[in-house]
Each structure stands twice: as structure tokens, then as C-alpha cells.
Amino acid sequence: MGYKTLCFGLTCILFVFYIYTPMPENIEEPWKIRITDAAIKTTSLMAMILEKIGLKSFETLYATLIKLDYTQPISDENVTVMDTTFSDIPVRLYLPKRKRESQRPAVIYIHGGAFVLGSYKHTPMDLLNRWTANKVDAVVVGVDPRLAPQYPFPAPYEDVVSVVKFFLQDKILAKYGVDPNRVCISGDSSGGTLAAGVTQLIQNDPELKSKLKAQALIYPGLQLVDVSVPSHREYEHGPLLPWKVAIKLGCLYFTQDRAIPQAMMKNQHMPHGSMHLFKLVNWSTFLPEEYKKNHVYTEPILGRLNPSYSILLDTRLSPLAVNDSQLQNLPLTYILTCQHDILRDDGLMYVSRLRNVGVKVFHDHMEDGIHGALSFMASPIYLKLGIRIKDNYINWLEENL
Numbered sequence: 001m002g003y004k005t006l007c008f009g010l011t012c013i014l015f016v017f018y019i020y021t022p023m024p025e026n027i028e029e030p031w032k033i034r035i036t037d038a039a040i041k042t043t044s045l046m047a048m049i050l051e052k053i054g055l056k057s058f059e060t061l062y063a064t065l066i067k068l069d070y071t072q073p074i075s076d077e078n079v080t081v082m083d084t085t086f087s088d089i090p091v092r093l094y095l096p097k098r099k100r101e102s103q104r105p106a107v108i109y110i111h112g113g114a115f116v117l118g119s120y121k122h123t124p125m126d127l128l129n130r131w132t133a134n135k136v137d138a139v140v141v142g143v144d145p146r147l148a149p150q151y152p153f154p155a156p157y158e159d160v161v162s163v164v165k166f167f168l169q170d171k172i173l174a175k176y177g178v179d180p181n182r183v184c185i186s187g188d189s190s191g192g193t194l195a196a197g198v199t200q201l202i203q204n205d206p207e208l209k210s211k212l213k214a215q216a217l218i219y220p221g222l223q224l225v226d227v228s229v230p231s232h233r234e235y236e237h238g239p240l241l242p243w244k245v246a247i248k249l250g251c252l253y254f255t256q257d258r259a260i261p262q263a264m265m266k267n268q269h270m271p272h273g274s275m276h277l278f279k280l281v282n283w284s285t286f287l288p289e290e291y292k293k294n295h296v297y298t299e300p301i302l303g304r305l306n307p308s309y310s311i312l313l314d315t316r317l318s319p320l321a322v323n324d325s326q327l328q329n330l331p332l333t334y335i336l337t338c339q340h341d342i343l344r345d346d347g348l349m350y351v352s353r354l355r356n357v358g359v360k361v362f363h364d365h366m367e368d369g370i371h372g373a374l375s376f377m378a379s380p381i382y383l384k385l386g387i388r389i390k391d392n393y394i395n396w397l398e399e400n401l
């Protein structure tokens with residue numbers, strides 16, 4: 001009896017230690033965030049155990065849980081909602097019911113979920129797109145690109161390209177009453193990565209007549225070249241998105257070879273021939289002083305991995321790592337960054353790089369922000385931060401699109 005109690009007690013202590021994350025001081029609703037963070041960590045632990053004993057892969061458990069929260073396309077008093085496909089890719093359309101003489105703006109939205117999870121069907125995404133359609137009086141297109149690891153890179157990227165090219169055709173824009181000069185592409189987290197990469201392709205393609213008016217990137221991940229920037233170091237243990245989980249899921253986007261995440265955790269994953277990318281993601285050059293603090297810049301270590309991993313040089317995985325010449329033609333940009341987020345510095349560096357080449361950028365920085373807050377705008381977890389991010393983003397669209 002005494003022995004069992006002791007074991008149980010020790011297990012509890014170990015568990016609490018495992019899920020304990022130091023919380024930044026200035027965050028709103030710290031207890032809600034603590035509980036959410038603990039729930040995510042417990043799920044990760046369970047997922048890791050299931051994966052170790054060979055029952056389920058790490059990401060399947062997450063995917064199963066998120067699917068419980070999927071919605072049907074339900075129209076409301078303001079917006080007609082329907083599921084269809086564009087170029088064989090599933091999309092959910094939100095068409096405002098309000099009468100309008102002139103053409104409407106449009107938003108193409110790519111959901112987050114580390115390229116592995118999520119859908120436009122997920123309740124918070126459905127709400128976000130519905131609210132956007134109503135408030136901005138815009139046609140909104142939620143996109144479900146194929147997901148890794150079943151469909152690794154470049155499949156998700158190519159799906160977004162297909163949807164955007166399909167939608168930008170004159171006859172399709174006309175069908176939905178959309179103004180060709182007022183189309184924005186938006187995305188959060190990995191959706192922001194896709195939105196940024198696809199925007200670079202569309203704006204730099206001389207064959208394409210229709211262009212995007214704007215891109216809106218909400219706490220996007222923008223590079224895999226250097227995974228030891230100050231925000232990675234400061235928020236390694238979360239809240240919400242621990243660095244190791246991000247690397248594990250991020251690598252699944254393009255490989256199931258476990259050598260890659262292992263090398264990435266030592267920042268020695270980049271192959272020979274990739275040195276020219278370092279200066280394009282150099283945080284010591286592109287971060288504002290206040291974010292550099294006492295950090296010392298060290299270059300990623302080259303060439304420890306099999307050189308066949310040239311995929312890591314593909315800038316569609318790292319839209320921050322392109323030349324200035326590919327940034328110059330980018331449209332009006334909205335970037336939202338969160339202070340307490342490993343991906344913070346990717347966003348901050350993109351702000352600097354875009355402004356350096358004269359692209360107009362509106363930068364929203366949430367001083368008390370944490371990664372993924374947009375996913376907590378409805379029960380079971382409702383964060384005021386999620387609502388503020390949503391409001392900032394939609395207000396910006398209202399004023400700028």
C-alpha cells in the first residue's frame with residue numbers, strides 16, 4: 001500500500017514536472033493557457049507513447065482529436081456556406097448574402113496545423129472565415145490542401161497554387177462577383193508559410209495576368225534554414241508550441257527520415273551548397289535590436305547530413321530565404337507576430353526584409369501573444385487573445401482590401 005502510494009506520488013510529481021511550462025508574466029488568462037498547454041503536452045506524451053509501442057503515429061492521435069471538432073457547411077442569416085472543389089482541391093466557400101451593386105473583394109484562407117493537421121472545417125477556422133465574409137463583405141475561400149505525411153511537400157504547396165490559379169481566372173472571379181484587383185491570400189502558422197510561398201510564385205510569374213492585392217500572414221513559420229534564432233531559444237519549452245514538437249511536425253512535411261529532425265535539433269541539417277541561404281535568414285542582420293538581447297549569432301553547421309537532402313534548399317519550404325529580387329514584387333502585406341512564440345523571429349525578419357526592398361508592410365505585434373491562439377476562439381477553450389487576433393486581422397482587411 002505505502003509502496004504503491006509512493007509510486008503514484010512520484011509519477012504525479014514527474015508528470016507535473018513534465019507538463020510544467022514557465023509562463024511569461026504579461027499574458028492574459030494565464031490559467032486557461034496553462035491548462036491548454038498542459039492538455040497539449042499530455043496529448044503529446046500519449047501520442048509519443050502510442051508511437052513508441054507502434055500503435056499509432058504521433059500525428060494520428062492529434063488528427064483524430066481535431067476531427068471531433070469539424071463542422072458542416074451551414075449557412076446563416078448573413079452568409080451562404082458551401083463545400084465544393086477548385087481544381088479537385090476541397091474548398092469551403094463563404095458568400096455574403098447582402099445585396100451589393102459593385103464587385104466584392106475576396107480572401108483565400110489557408111489553415112494552420114504544421115502541414116499535418118487541421119482543416120477549414122475545424123470550428124475556429126469556420127468561424128474566422130464566416131466572420132471575415134460578413135464583416136468585410138468578401139467572398140472567402142477556405143482551402144484544404146492535402147496533408148503530410150501521406151502527401152508530403154510539395155503536394156500541399158501545389159494544391160494551394162492550383163486553387164489560387166483556378167480562382168484568379170476571369171470567368172471564376174466573375175461567377176462569384178469578385179473584383180480581380182482585390183484578392184488577398186491569408187494563412188496562420190503553416191498556412192502562413194504556404195500563403196507566403198504561393199504569393200512569391202504568383203507575383204513573380206510573368207505569365208499570370210491576375211495578381212494578388214495583399215497577403216496576410218498570422219504568426220507564420222518562414223524558414224527551416226536556421227532553427228536556433230532567439231525566439232527558438234527563448235520559447236523552446238512553449239507555451240503551446242514547444243520547439244521539439246515544431247521540428248518533429250515541421251520535418252514530417254517533407255520527410256519521414258528521422259535523421260533529419262535529429263540533425264535539425266543540433267542545427268546541423270543544412271547540406272553543402274546551402275551557405276548562400278544563411279545571410280538571407282540572418283537574425284543578427286534582420287531582427288530589431290530589442291529582440292537580439294544577449295543572444296550570440298552562430299551559423300548553422302553545414303554538411304553533416306547526407307547531401308541528398310537538397311530539398312532543404314528549396315525556398316518554397318523557406319520563403320524568407322529568397323533573394324531581394326523575389327521580394328520586390330510582393331503585394332501589400334499584413335504580418336502578425338506573437339511575442340512568446342518560437343516563430344516570432346521568422347515574422348519579424350520577413351517584416352524587415354520586405355520593408356528593405358520597399359514592400360508596404362503592416363506589422364501587428366501581440367506583446368502578450370502566444371502561438372496558435374486563433375485556434376482557441378470557441379468552446380472548449382476560449383481565449384480573449386484569439387478574439388483580439390481575429391479582430392485585428394479582420395479590421396485590417398476591412399480597411400485595406
Ligand SMILES: *[C@@H]1O[C@H](CO)[C@@H](O)[C@H](O)[C@H]1NC(C)=O
Nearest residue numbers: 076077078079130131134135
Ligand atoms: C449577421 O450580421 C449581423 C450584422 O453584422 C450580426 O449582428 C449577426 O450576429 C450576424 N449573424 C451571424 C449568425 O453571424
Ligand SMILES: *[C@@H]1O[C@H](CO)[C@@H](O)[C@H](O)[C@H]1NC(C)=O
Nearest residue numbers: 278279280282284285297299
Ligand atoms: C550575420 O550577421 C552578422 C551581423 O550582421 C555578421 O557578422 C555575420 O557575418 C552574418 N553571417 C552570415 C552568415 O550572414
Ligand SMILES: *[C@@H]1O[C@H](CO)[C@@H](O)[C@H](O)[C@H]1NC(C)=O
Nearest residue numbers: 276315321322323324325326
Ligand atoms: C540569389 O542571388 C545569388 C547571387 O546574387 C544567385 O547566385 C542565386 O542564384 C539567386 N537565387 C535565386 C533563387 O534567385
